[in-house]
Amino acid sequence: MPGRADTGYLHAVKNGSVNLDDALASFAETWSPRIVARMNDYDVRIAHARGDHVWHVHEDTDEFFLVLDGRLDIAMRGDDGAEYTVELHRGDLYVVPRGVTHRPSSPGASILLFEPTGTSSTGDSHEGDLPPHVDSTVGHPLDADTGRS
């Protein structure tokens, strides 16, 4: 399609297959998921992670995280309000259960998310103001807003 030749899109998507390394290289924004595939009613999304996300909760859906590279910490609050954190490294996956308030953070990572289409990256509600490095989105198309033209 016109305008796509110089974006990362054509490099990342060939004959319907998606190369995750190329897809990740096609954008730089942190905590701004790109949708790389849809399966039934679910999105497969990828994101660059760096710094703290915001505390938030998805009341109606679990949220799947897979660390493609780097390290991701997911802080959560138990029913008693006590905080605990899971530390994830390359190849580790974790599912945050629905209704559990959580805050991902990272010194630098690439992650893959699997969640129902339409799920907000900042949940049904979040705490505090959104910092500029955190995008509140239901996921962007891979070929949009890559910062290239």
Ligand code: NI
């Ligand atoms: Ni979440």
